[in-house]
Amino acid sequence: MQHADLTIILFEGILVFLILYKILSARAGRRLFIRRIPGLSAIDEAVGRATEMGKPMIFSPGISGFSIVSLQALSILGHVIKSAAKYRARIIVPVLDSILYTITQESARDAYEAEGVPDAYNPEDIRFMPDNQFAYTSGVIGMMHREQVASVFYFGDFFAEALILAENGRTVGAIQIAGTPQITQIPFFIATCDYTIIGDEYYAASAYLSREPTLLGSLVGQDYGKAVILGIIVLGIIAASVLAVSTWPSMEHALVVFREAFQKG
Amino acid sequence: MIGLGNSLAFSLFVPKQGVALAAYMIGSILIGIAFLFMLTRVPQKYRKILIIGATFVAGWFYMLEFFIPGTHDTSLARSRFIAAQRHLQQSAQTLQPLAYPKNELSASQKSGRIATATRELDTAIKDLTEARVSIDKLKPDLNRDLKTANDNANAFSKEHRLTDKMIEPNASTKIIQQHISEIGDSSGQAEGAIAEATAAKNSLSTADSPEEIGAIAANISVAAESAGLAAGAASSNFLTGYKDTIGTVSSVIGGFTLLLGIINLLSIHFKTIAKHKLGWPSSIAFFVAFIAIIVFGMMQTYGRAGGNTKALGSAWYDVLFNGGLAQLQASMFAMVAFYIVSAAYRAFRIRSAEAALMMIAAFLVMLGFVPFGIWLTSGLPASLSFLHLDIIRGWIMEIPNAAAQRGMAFGIGVGALAMGLRIWLSLERGAYFDK
Numbered sequence: 001m002q003h004a005d006l007t008i009i010l011f012e013g014i015l016v017f018l019i020l021y022k023i024l025s026a027r028a029g030r031r032l033f034i035r036r037i038p039g040l041s042a043i044d045e046a047v048g049r050a051t052e053m054g055k056p057m058i059f060s061p062g063i064s065g066f067s068i069v070s071l072q073a074l075s076i077l078g079h080v081i082k083s084a085a086k087y088r089a090r091i092i093v094p095v096l097d098s099i100l101y102t103i104t105q106e107s108a109r110d111a112y113e114a115e116g117v118p119d120a121y122n123p124e125d126i127r128f129m130p131d132n133q134f135a136y137t138s139g140v141i142g143m144m145h146r147e148q149v150a151s152v153f154y155f156g157d158f159f160a161e162a163l164i165l166a167e168n169g170r171t172v173g174a175i176q177i178a179g180t181p182q183i184t185q186i187p188f189f190i191a192t193c194d195y196t197i198i199g200d201e202y203y204a205a206s207a208y209l210s211r212e213p214t215l216l217g218s219l220v221g222q223d224y225g226k227a228v229i230l231g232i233i234v235l236g237i238i239a240a241s242v243l244a245v246s247t248w249p250s251m252e253h254a255l256v257v258f259r260e261a262f263q264k265g
Numbered sequence: 266m267i268g269l270g271n272s273l274a275f276s277l278f279v280p281k282q283g284v285a286l287a288a289y290m291i292g293s294i295l296i297g298i299a300f301l302f303m304l305t306r307v308p309q310k311y312r313k314i315l316i317i318g319a320t321f322v323a324g325w326f327y328m329l330e331f332f333i334p335g336t337h338d339t340s341l342a343r344s345r346f347i348a349a350q351r352h353l354q355q356s357a358q359t360l361q362p363l364a365y366p367k368n369e370l371s372a373s374q375k376s377g378r379i380a381t382a383t384r385e386l387d388t389a390i391k392d393l394t395e396a397r398v399s400i401d402k403l404k405p406d407l408n409r410d411l412k413t414a415n416d417n418a419n420a421f422s423k424e425h426r427l428t429d430k431m432i433e434p435n436a437s438t439k440i441i442q443q444h445i446s447e448i449g450d451s452s453g454q455a456e457g458a459i460a461e462a463t464a465a466k467n468s469l470s471t472a473d474s475p476e477e478i479g480a481i482a483a484n485i486s487v488a489a490e491s492a493g494l495a496a497g498a499a500s501s502n503f504l505t506g507y508k509d510t511i512g513t514v515s516s517v518i519g520g521f522t523l524l525l526g527i528i529n530l531l532s533i534h535f536k537t538i539a540k541h542k543l544g545w546p547s548s549i550a551f552f553v554a555f556i557a558i559i560v561f562g563m564m565q566t567y568g569r570a571g572g573n574t575k576a577l578g579s580a581w582y583d584v585l586f587n588g589g590l591a592q593l594q595a596s597m598f599a600m601v602a603f604y605i606v607s608a609a610y611r612a613f614r615i616r617s618a619e620a621a622l623m624m625i626a627a628f629l630v631m632l633g634f635v636p637f638g639i640w641l642t643s644g645l646p647a648s649l650s651f652l653h654l655d656i657i658r659g660w661i662m663e664i665p666n667a668a669a670q671r672g673m674a675f676g677i678g679v680g681a682l683a684m685g686l687r688i689w690l691s692l693e694r695g696a697y698f699d700k
Contacts, residue, residue: 003500004332005340012682019683023692068681071688098522099515101529124533128526134597135590146543160601167604181677183670191612199673203680206693214692218683225679 014228019221025203026217026239034216039177039195040208043153046175047083050150056090056125058149060140060165061104062156062180063133065097069181073156074100074107076179080153081111083118092143096129137161139173141168154178154193155202166192177206200226301521317691323511323688330508335500337403337444339451346455346496348441349389353462353489356385357482360469364479365647377471386466386485390459393492397455406563407445414438439558444498451498456493461488485566531555558585626661633658 004012026032034118036064050057059080061073077093084091093108095101112121119152124136130135141164152169154162154176162178162185170192178189179197189196197205200222207215307315334340359382363375370378398589418438421427456535465485472478534548564578632638633654642653687693 001332002334003340009332015679015682016686019686062679068684068688071693072684075693098526099519101526102522124529124536126529127533128529132590132594134594138593138597142544142547160598163604163608164597164600167608181681183673183677186673187612188608191608200676200680203677203684214687218687218692222676222679222683225682226676229675229679240682 015225018224019218022221022224023214025218026213026220029213030221032133032213034204034208034211034214035217036074037197037201037204037208039179039197039201040205042177042195043080043209044083046151046153046177047080047087048088050084051075051087051089053150055150055252056147057084057151057153058140058143058147058169058174059091059093060156061093061095061100061151062094062154062158063136063161064157065131066099066103067157069157070097070100072203072206074104076153076155076209077104078107078111079206079209081108082115085112085115085117088117088120090122090125092125092127092147092149094129094136094140094143096131098128098131101126101128119255133159133161136163140165144168144172144174147176150170152176154189155197155205156180157182158189163192169193175221247251278478288568297517297521308517320691326504326507328689330504333502333504335502335505337500337596339400339403339448339498339500342396342400342451342498343496345392345399346451346492346594349392349396349458350489350492350496352385352389352392353458353485353492356389356465357485357489360478360482360485361383363651364475366475381652382485383466383469386462386469389488389492390462390466393455393459393462393495396495397452399458400451400455403448404445404581407441407448411438411441411445414441439509440501444501447498451495458488458495460490461485462492552604554585557581561585629654630658630661633661 019209022032043126047057057080059077061070064070081091093104095104105123108126109118109121112118129139143149145168146158148167152165152174154165155178158165158178158180159182162182166176166178166189176193176196177195178185178193179202180189181202183199186196186198190198203222204219206212206222207219304312304315307357359378362370363378415438427487461484465488468481472481530551533550536542537548538545538552539643561578564574565579565582568575568578609627612620613627614620632641633656638654638658645652682695
């Protein structure tokens, strides 16, 4: 129940303004550049591999339930399904949250319809899984081994199960692509997956895959927002340094620290 | 007309019991199913408009709740508590080198550090006292608001002859109660922090040995933690009380979707058994476990207190849940240890300069965490204390590692804000979001 103070209102206002401004300018026809993200470029490669091998794929939207993170995962899933639908490759989506499960079903149906192959949609490939971290994990591992999947996508919130899932995916020889905003799990995915999307690249995925002006504009707006944060950090460093040398007690403290450093040397 | 509206609202929303409660529940479920059925009949085009509208209204609610200041504002006290915490941490850090038995600081350096630490303590005590006074001032207002809310609730209960069992505190009462509790906790933590900081300041003037100074620094760190906890008291506005209600709506929707999920689960496992697909015996295990946990769970919950049914239900539920599920979960989690070894082997193979750097950093961090590693460098002279493995480990974790993580966290935070904004304003694109 914390509420925004003036600083937060001002700061969020600037970020929202930048994002909306860039969205509007992108919609007005301004061309925007986006750098290559290998992990996202590899999605088509993973779908192609599954098609060639005649084996299914698994897309796991994480274990966090219905949230901004899982909605972003669904956005990426939409692109993966469209790509799979083109080649009639099969994709299995295990979902552990009941609300997310129904949204995923609709999302998958829409994607198949958008590609003109509504009959390729199989409702049983969107699977409802138990709302329990390790029960979900064992269920997904079972699917990997039974179906001998060719590709596995991990996009969403992952925790202790990240490594168990990715190691099993590796065991069945699947090409694996992962992206998560959970910073502590990124190293595990890097160690086990073929491609890993790091940090805020996760939120750049839908813009990168669709090249839709609204999303590209939003992405550039985010970068401007990050530049503002960087500027505030630099200003903070300068202000703290000036304060440290301009107040007598801290100056004395700084001198003590410097003297100690030279004495050690 | 107004009278009719009031009596309708009364008959719908006043708590029920007995047969009326059962009828109310069945009626609510039927209305819910009818509503969902109607939604499925809505053409795709209009359904998306409906979703966009609902998302926009809900987004406005949460945005206003966040941006409208609290009625009982604690922001001033919070900023003071945070400032006090920073001063206390600074004080403890300044004293830290004096706590090393082998430190080579001169008498003037020691006295300089003690003077700086005392000044930080003074500032912290001043901030803590001001914050506590500011937060205590809110108590009378909140108690008066709670009394008014309780009086209103009692008058309503009396008028409609409601029993205690039928009454649940309404949104505003719950928020005021929570607020009073948070402010009480905050004030208590502040009192503790002031006492600790004052005691530390008094002891500092007479402390001489590194052990004494180390103990004082530890006490100051405890006071800093208390100051941080005191900053936790939040404020509420007129919308805050309805957040629980909105959460309940979400849970109700989740309840309906759960039914769809279970149908999917049953259908898949039924077909697996019928077609003898790979792993079909596991599907039989699923049905057995599914039915058993429902039956024993209901026996445990609804069985007569002290009766055989309840006891049998409890015993079997315990076997299935604690004896089965919990143990299986623990086994799955334990597998992480083995997978870490194989993943680490692959990650640490030196194939590039980056991999080599990562391996060296990991090696130093691992050694810095175990007693053997700390023992390896314990014999170094005080002038080389910065080469102690636990110090190197701390530096790697707290400086380059924390900097990289914070950098990523900023990017992820801004990304989530942009995604939330796009969904709220229906600007998101992709399979589900396309118009």
